[in-house]
Amino acid sequence: MALHISRTHWQALLAELEEARCQRHLVTYRSLIERLQLPTPAMITLTAALEHLMALDARQGSPLRSALVVSQGASRLPRPGFFECAQRVGRFNGQVDGIAAAAWHASEVTRVFEYTYPPND
Template structure:
């Protein structure tokens, strides 16, 4: 496996493009961009994102899934923070200033990494 891919190349390619542009995307926008079929398309997308987080974490890479946020809060959903806690990357609440700071740190790491690896596939 190439160090910049995981088992979901379509998702990774989409998230990489967003990270390289230092952007963010909502769950609904990402589901539409990936033509994620329904029903329960957001839940199934969340499962794909969880696999992406686990793959990135396993190789010590910043979490591409950090660029995916809820439209209402501009933060990832609760499951993102629960997974960070499970992986030992974060201890704290899933909302509020501490969650915002943790997410900002993950985003900064992703953006900085992709600035340095802009030409990687």
């Protein structure tokens, strides 16, 4: 997926994820779209940005900050595309839904909460 996000939106996304990390809470796709005021097609833009960030984090050996973004549904898990991307970057190996995915996600969220990311990433 091609990345089409302005530098301003990119920096705002990183700031929102850092705030969520510091406060040790998850954010929904919808709330990020609203807070960042992403232009249409907002979900495609957000997905591309989160996948790009996932690739950057994986390359640096850092926990995947994109794990902090979840669906509003009862599962409170990211969409299946998150797990597919995590597979592509070599961080997750398994079914993109079910208990294994939920357990891996919970572990990755804990790693994100405990990690300190370098500034201006």
